[in-house]
Amino acid sequence: MKKKLVFATNNAHKLEEIASILGEKIELLSLKDIGCTADIPETADTLQGNAIQKAEYIHNHYGFDCFADDTGLEVEALDGAPGVFSARYAGDGHNSEANMQKLLQNLQGVENRKAQFRTVICLILDGKQHLFEGICKGEIIKEKRGSAGFGYDPIFVPEGYNESFAQLGNAVKNKISHRAKAVEMLCKYLKK
Secondary structure, eight states: OOEEEEEOOOOHHHHHHHHHHHGGGEEEEOTTTTTOOSOOOOOOSSHHHHHHHHHHHHHHHHOOOEEEEEEEEEEGGGTTOEETTGGGTTSTTOOHHHHHHHHHHHTTTOSOOEEEEEEEEEEEETTEEEEEEEEEEEEEOSSOOOSSSSTTGGGEEETTOSSOHHHHHHHHHHHHSHHHHHHHHHHHHHHO
16 A cells, blocks of 8 residues: 655645655645645744744644655855745745846846755654755856746756756756755655
């Protein structure tokens, strides 16, 4: 029988991305699948704190084995910003376009464009908490390129590539991304 695991997200992109990485071994359930319509708090000041907060909420309220993630784009020249505020960088609207424009504006004239995406996953399995982290280093380019992906993908070029995440497409991104690396660690753990 397949193991049921709730991924604490309503983000269809993330759900699809992780389901394709996890494959057939695990039945991945979304918040919608378990009837969770609550606005789960994300009030921590770190990615790790938010991931833990979301996973604990699902486990405590619904009793499922679950995992939650939080991801941030950390730009070296901006002391790690937008970081934990990546989705709300330009305001509470979770507007990717506005977030990208604000970031590009804040980097105008800045030579150092080094950045990294970092994902932290908190898994609660059989009542125990486990943390996994994935990092994808790269740089912020000066203009958007590509139409695949979501969030900051059109302005982020991963190390070793000449194309943005939005140009590389999901097949490549799902092998090299921060989330892919964290999920790979999660999968290895789940297969034990």
